[in-house]
Amino acid sequence: MSIIAVNLTHVYSPDTPWTTKALDQVNLEIQDGEVIGLIGHTGSGKSTLVQHFNGLLKPTAGTLHVQGIEVTKGVNLRPLRQKVGLVFQYPEHQLFEENVALDVAFGLKNIGLPREEIQQRVEQALSAVGIDYQRFKDRSPFELSGGQMRRVAIAGVLAMEPEVLILDEPTAGLDPHTRKDLLEHLRLVQKERGITLIIVSHSMDDIAAMVNRILVMDKGKIAAQGSPGEIFSQGEKLRRIGLDVPPLTQLILALRARGIDLPADILDLEEARAAIGRWLRGGKGNV
Amino acid sequence: MFKAAAIGQYYPGDSFFHRLEPRIKIGLIAIYVISLFLFNTYRGYLAMSLFTLAVIVTSRLPYKLLLRGLKPLYFILAFTLVLHIFLTKGGTVLFQWRKISIESQGVISGLMMAWRLVLLVMTSSLLTLTTSPIALTDAIEGLLSPLKPIGVPAHELAMMMTIALRFIPTLLEEAEKIMKAQMARGADFESGNLIQRAKSMIPLLVPLFISAFRRADDLALAMEARCYRGGKGRTKMRVHKIAGKDWLTLAAFAGTVAVLLWLKA
Numbered sequence: 001m002s003i004i005a006v007n008l009t010h011v012y013s014p015d016t017p018w019t020t021k022a023l024d025q026v027n028l029e030i031q032d033g034e035v036i037g038l039i040g041h042t043g044s045g046k047s048t049l050v051q052h053f054n055g056l057l058k059p060t061a062g063t064l065h066v067q068g069i070e071v072t073k074g075v076n077l078r079p080l081r082q083k084v085g086l087v088f089q090y091p092e093h094q095l096f097e098e099n100v101a102l103d104v105a106f107g108l109k110n111i112g113l114p115r116e117e118i119q120q121r122v123e124q125a126l127s128a129v130g131i132d133y134q135r136f137k138d139r140s141p142f143e144l145s146g147g148q149m150r151r152v153a154i155a156g157v158l159a160m161e162p163e164v165l166i167l168d169e170p171t172a173g174l175d176p177h178t179r180k181d182l183l184e185h186l187r188l189v190q191k192e193r194g195i196t197l198i199i200v201s202h203s204m205d206d207i208a209a210m211v212n213r214i215l216v217m218d219k220g221k222i223a224a225q226g227s228p229g230e231i232f233s234q235g236e237k238l239r240r241i242g243l244d245v246p247p248l249t250q251l252i253l254a255l256r257a258r259g260i261d262l263p264a265d266i267l268d269l270e271e272a273r274a275a276i277g278r279w280l281r282g283g284k285g286n287v
Numbered sequence: 288m289f290k291a292a293a294i295g296q297y298y299p300g301d302s303f304f305h306r307l308e309p310r311i312k313i314g315l316i317a318i319y320v321i322s323l324f325l326f327n328t329y330r331g332y333l334a335m336s337l338f339t340l341a342v343i344v345t346s347r348l349p350y351k352l353l354l355r356g357l358k359p360l361y362f363i364l365a366f367t368l369v370l371h372i373f374l375t376k377g378g379t380v381l382f383q384w385r386k387i388s389i390e391s392q393g394v395i396s397g398l399m400m401a402w403r404l405v406l407l408v409m410t411s412s413l414l415t416l417t418t419s420p421i422a423l424t425d426a427i428e429g430l431l432s433p434l435k436p437i438g439v440p441a442h443e444l445a446m447m448m449t450i451a452l453r454f455i456p457t458l459l460e461e462a463e464k465i466m467k468a469q470m471a472r473g474a475d476f477e478s479g480n481l482i483q484r485a486k487s488m489i490p491l492l493v494p495l496f497i498s499a500f501r502r503a504d505d506l507a508l509a510m511e512a513r514c515y516r517g518g519k520g521r522t523k524m525r526v527h528k529i530a531g532k533d534w535l536t537l538a539a540f541a542g543t544v545a546v547l548l549w550l551k552a
């Protein structure tokens with residue numbers, strides 16, 4: 001099972017003065033259990049692309065198969081939406097129930113699970129994002145902090161136990177500590193359940209270290225793809241399409257440009273320190 | 288799915304009608320609407336239809352947009368037509384079945400009433416299609432300001448309208464986003480009976496209201512931070528001046544309509 005798109009094209013408001021081609025013949029394949037970073041500038045089509053994965057949008061042209069289901073006009077959305085969990089940007093804006101437990105249970109009730117299973121899944125989902133079930137279950141979601149609200153909203157999707165979990169800018173607007181903590185929880189969830197994880201972002205700073213593969217989108221097309229090291233070493237190309245490489249990579253690239261022989265695919269601060277240290281001591285930085 | 292609900296959409300352009308001073312434009316539309324109800328002959332209707340057609344053609348508005356604006360009217364149009372056909376009597380009898388009869392006068396007045404409604408809605412939508420919301424509220428403020436001494440809050444009304452217009456697309460976008468997010472969690476907005484459907488709106492409406500209040504709060508704060516203190520002594524960045532050309536247009540149109548009415552066209 002996997003996600004396979006062939007010449008996937010999507011046009012917004014066709015036949016009007018506002019028509020825009022958001023996706024232009026996208027071809028891609030995502031295997032089970034992969035951790036994908038999807039980066040691109042605002043309006044590059046990344047949100048449009050992921051909304052196809054759970055059938056919120058349908059292809060204008062081309063084909064898309066998600067976990068063995070073809071996404072077309074007549075597709076039965078229920079099984080698709082259970083297999084693919086999509087967490088939108090600022091998901092805390094979708095909270096509405098009177099308490100945390102009920103809000104997380106919303107999706108589960110919609111798919112008609114028995115009461116005991118709902119309660120068990122809610123508990124699991126909340127603990128997976130680092131929220132203590134007993135302490136929070138009866139509290140109103142609106143009196144939580146921003147970071148807690150976001151975790152609860154993500155738990156609402158996690159509780160559906162999707163095979164593919166997609167998060168659109170999951171860390172936007174969070175402080176660095178919460179950001180790191182949330183990503184750590186997501187990484188653990190991915191590992192435990194072996195699910196496919198797709199993280200959409202316009203900057204890859206904090207998730208570079210956790211993804212297997214990065215897809216770069218530009219003007220509705222896949223502009224580049226590869227491992228984080230491969231992608232970030234193409235600093236010039238990324239800058240051309242309006243994306244910034246992480247500061248650490250910028251430093252490494254700048255050093256390399258001065259003729260200092262460091263590996264281009266360093267993503268981790270520790271790794272960088274070791275390599276630069278080696279170069280300082282030996283005059284040669286070969287790992 | 289919310290696209291059809293976008294009423295009063297501005298369609299940018301640089302035509303004669305686009306450039307008319309907004310206050311004059313409102314005046315023109317007002318004269319048009321009043322005279323539409325005074326005319327009751329074919330020729331009068333023809334003249335009014337020609338005016339509308341001329342504006343549509345010269346402003347290069349897409350016909351689709353105008354027809355879409357009529358969509359909410361379909362039911363009322365059909366209703367008017369049917370009511371007149373069956374209830375207005377006179378002329379020759381076209382159809383008779385026991386006590387129900389259709390007479391020629393009924394068909395004629397039904398068609399004329401329906402056409403009157405079409406012209407009415409189409410022409411008033413021309414105002415919003417060719418005038419930017421900001422210019423429109425400015426014009427309303429201008430037209431209402433003589434009433435300030437008797438307690439009409441002209442500036443406040445205009446400001447409220449500006450803000451409301453400004454946030455219609457934002458809230459629609461927000462509603463669509465929340466709807467999608469809840470659909471991704473398995474919410475179903477489209478099936479079930481009336482009560483089920485009303486209940487299914489809760490996951491949409493609660494977050495929407497919360498975000499509307501949050502936005503209102505933010506906006507109020509931002510306006511205060513920029514020293515907004517209401518209309519008194521406030522100047523405008525863009526001052527609309529009524530030029531000779533605008534007066535001329537208004538006079539010409541009013542004159543034509545008056546002559547047509549006088550001739551009982």
